Amino acid sequence: xxxxxxxxxxxxxxxxxxxxxxxxxxxxxxxxxxxxxxxxxxxxxxxxxxxxxxxxxxxxxxxxxxxxxxxxxxxxxxxxxxxxxxxxxxxxxxxxxxxxxxxxxxxxxxxxxxxxxxxxxxxxxxxxxxxxxxxxxxxxxxxxxxxxxxxxxxxxxxxxxxxxxxxxxxxxxxxxxxxxxxxxxxxxxxxxxxxxxxxxxxxxxx
Amino acid sequence: xxxxxxxxxxxxxxxxxxxxxxxxxxxxxxxxxxxxxxxxxxxxxxxxxxxxxxxxxxxxxxxxxxxxxxxxxxxxxxxxxxxxxxxxxxxxxxxxxxxxxxxxxxxxxxxxxxxxxxxxxxxxxxxxxxxxxxxxxxxxxxxxxxxxxxxxxxxxxxxxxxxxxxxxxxxxxxxxxxxxxxxxxxxxxxxxxxxxxxxxxxxxxx
DNA sequence: TGTGTAAGTAAGTGACTACTTGCATTTGCG
DNA sequence: CGCAAATGCAAGTAGTCACTTACTTACACA
Numbered sequence: 001x002x003x004x005x006x007x008x009x010x011x012x013x014x015x016x017x018x019x020x021x022x023x024x025x026x027x028x029x030x031x032x033x034x035x036x037x038x039x040x041x042x043x044x045x046x047x048x049x050x051x052x053x054x055x056x057x058x059x060x061x062x063x064x065x066x067x068x069x070x071x072x073x074x075x076x077x078x079x080x081x082x083x084x085x086x087x088x089x090x091x092x093x094x095x096x097x098x099x100x101x102x103x104x105x106x107x108x109x110x111x112x113x114x115x116x117x118x119x120x121x122x123x124x125x126x127x128x129x130x131x132x133x134x135x136x137x138x139x140x141x142x143x144x145x146x147x148x149x150x151x152x153x154x155x156x157x158x159x160x161x162x163x164x165x166x167x168x169x170x171x172x173x174x175x176x177x178x179x180x181x182x183x184x185x186x187x188x189x190x191x192x193x194x195x196x197x198x199x200x201x202x203x204x205x206x
Numbered sequence: 207x208x209x210x211x212x213x214x215x216x217x218x219x220x221x222x223x224x225x226x227x228x229x230x231x232x233x234x235x236x237x238x239x240x241x242x243x244x245x246x247x248x249x250x251x252x253x254x255x256x257x258x259x260x261x262x263x264x265x266x267x268x269x270x271x272x273x274x275x276x277x278x279x280x281x282x283x284x285x286x287x288x289x290x291x292x293x294x295x296x297x298x299x300x301x302x303x304x305x306x307x308x309x310x311x312x313x314x315x316x317x318x319x320x321x322x323x324x325x326x327x328x329x330x331x332x333x334x335x336x337x338x339x340x341x342x343x344x345x346x347x348x349x350x351x352x353x354x355x356x357x358x359x360x361x362x363x364x365x366x367x368x369x370x371x372x373x374x375x376x377x378x379x380x381x382x383x384x385x386x387x388x389x390x391x392x393x394x395x396x397x398x399x400x401x402x403x404x405x406x407x408x409x410x411x412x
Numbered sequence: 413t414g415t416g417t418a419a420g421t422a423a424g425t426g427a428c429t430a431c432t433t434g435c436a437t438t439t440g441c442g
Numbered sequence: 443c444g445c446a447a448a449t450g451c452a453a454g455t456a457g458t459c460a461c462t463t464a465c466t467t468a469c470a471c472a
Contacts, residue, residue, distance in 0.1 A: 183392075
């Protein structure tokens, strides 16, 4: 049963580098330190193995956003940073998945889980912010969320290829996008009455 | 000499659908209505043909942005719409190119031409806007440009997979992103004194 | 000690891959 | 017409692909 996990991990790594067609059972077996025949005995086919592997890699949780906003700049910045980091760590496999989706639509189901969740969370938070009356400008949460997430997504996908196009330094990018968003919403950027010191922003992973 | 172009076009179409490894010389020949051998006589190798094809598809121009801003909302909306349309029309091939870039870095040279140009144009325009004193807020042109372009890019790449995550209706998306940007810059959204009627926003294609 | 299960080994199958060769046919042009 | 370049056609080469079969080895447990 250990070889099973080794094979799945190896499949993920090879897939992230070479995509579906480049991921041969031979390469997976080598990467897993396992005989090629074992793959077919365990999973039946390459297709089934990749399906299994995709199920695993795309099922992770995100940093949470509080239900009731208290320090928007701080909370949104932390969330943006964790989202950006999540995408950066997985940029290779995300690129491959987006590329294969048209040919293998069943992949999109798992692949879209994280961004869907992120969008829902962010929209919910922004709507709460609006309801609180903390925003000076009128805005549509969905558009605002699409702007912030789009900027973060594009940064994660594109900075490696064109570093000069994205804001510097890299580590402050999430913060800069967040501040930009808040400016558009008309949220004043000073912290609120500081009653809460440490906020829980643990990373979930399932 | 006509078959040469047919082969290049076919190669682009097949590549956009199936990526490098899925683009077999057999499939290209079929799509071009040409014998497989002709491909090798014309281009020498599949590798060389794809290189040639990528050179073609990625060398297009964008809608221009005026050097001196006059009606920011109108001008930026038109630009955003044309940029979004450009990305949408090429979303398949862009996905494939992004996916193959790590394995074939020479592709990124051509692929990054359009977004680099777009970013430079937009930054230049936003800087001019700032210099004109039309913006109420302080901002970094590069960050602002990354936000708008990121939102547009993510829309073009992701709306097909998750339509409910992006603002509706689809045709107004570019406008909404643009308005959001202008709000963050503190640009008041009414048109200026209307001295100029028709603005030149022709599509260049080289 | 015997038995079942997971794994390795070796060999092979048929389909597909990029690419080549040799020869017949078409096409454009002076 | 006559010639040459471009193309089609048929066949073949060497390699890789996913996947199978038949057999052996290693280990757990009773």
